[in-house]
Amino acid sequence: MRWAIIFFLVLLIIFWYGKKLSDEGRLSPLLIKYLPRESAAIEYHWANLAALLNNRAAACYHFDIVISTFSSSGYLPLALIGRAEVYEGFDRKLAIEEYKKFLQTYPDHPKSPMIIRRLELLEQ
Numbered sequence: 001m002r003w004a005i006i007f008f009l010v011l012l013i014i015f016w017y018g019k020k021l022s023d024e025g026r027l028s029p030l031l032i033k034y035l036p037r038e039s040a041a042i043e044y045h046w047a048n049l050a051a052l053l054n055n056r057a058a059a060c061y062h063f064d065i066v067i068s069t070f071s072s073s074g075y076l077p078l079a080l081i082g083r084a085e086v087y088e089g090f091d092r093k094l095a096i097e098e099y100k101k102f103l104q105t106y107p108d109h110p111k112s113p114m115i116i117r118r119l120e121l122l123e124q
Helices: 002-023 027-034 039-052 056-069 075-088 092-105 112-122
Strands: none
Touching: 027 039, 027 056, 039 056, 039 075, 056 075, 075 092, 092 112
């Protein structure tokens, strides 16, 4: 039981420190430097987690990292969609612009029909 408590405390400290680094914007450069192949996925999922927790600034920050740094990654189109979804919550016009940019760049993407439908709903 004692080891379980120690293990839990160590995990708690690791997650707290990771969040602190992320909030200060110091985690992304470390990820890119030491985990270059996994960084796009980590940043993308971190952005989704921030969006789920309604932390728009952090979500946009991490989506922007994916968009600006990992332009050849498969996570780029998903990050564009994610950023537009975050924008929907506070700036409808900006969300519409982002969705249109996505459709211009990725017209044949599997999520394009969903984006077209979403645009129709937003433009009503």
